[in-house]
Amino acid sequence: AQSVTQLGSHVSVSEGALVLLRCNYSSSVPPYLFWYVQYPNQGLQLLLKYTTGATLVKGINGFEAEFKKSETSFHLTKPSAHMSDAAEYFCAVSDRREYGNKLVFGAGTILRVKS
């Protein structure tokens, strides 16, 4: 069974600093990979996804993530944090061998941005 581990339930950065949110997956075959963002009491919004091809994926709001097969990782980064980035971030995987689009989510990382 696939699983997702997000290291750090809470991450705090200063405004303008680098954001790094970590995600590792466990799967015998590299899955499809996603990052979603959730603002308080709202649904999830897709930031970016990796399916195939270029391993560095750019998403919305200046975020990007790099798929590293050797490390089974898909860490999310942003060069300069903004106050509006404060939210909860979820890494998710989908088994490319299966029909359908079921997602398995990590536990989430709450990002706090300090002024």
Next chain:
Amino acid sequence: DGGITQSPKYLFRKEGQNVTLSCEQNLNHDAMYWYRQDPGQGLRLIYYSQIVNDFQKGDIAEGYSVSREKKESFPLTVTSAQKNPTAFYLCASSPLRLKSLSGANVLTFGAGSRLTVL
């Protein structure tokens, strides 16, 4: 605008009562999903449906029931058998993925319904 509408946004229930959460989408998506969110646990799949009149259990289906009588609607009933129903419930939809290795379809999420059992 196309999207997913969940209602009610907030719901309070007494122990022993069944409640039904509504999920409607106008995206013309075939597949629909229900997830439960608890603090520090991420999202866990309750039920999903890939076509009208058909649905499958997810990882935590016990104490829940669903129906899929129309393509655009996928209501979730939280029954009295659910031991710890207080949570945030999220509905999602996506196009149907018919073949493996055919590329990933993105899930679109509703704004969620927060259920509190008193």
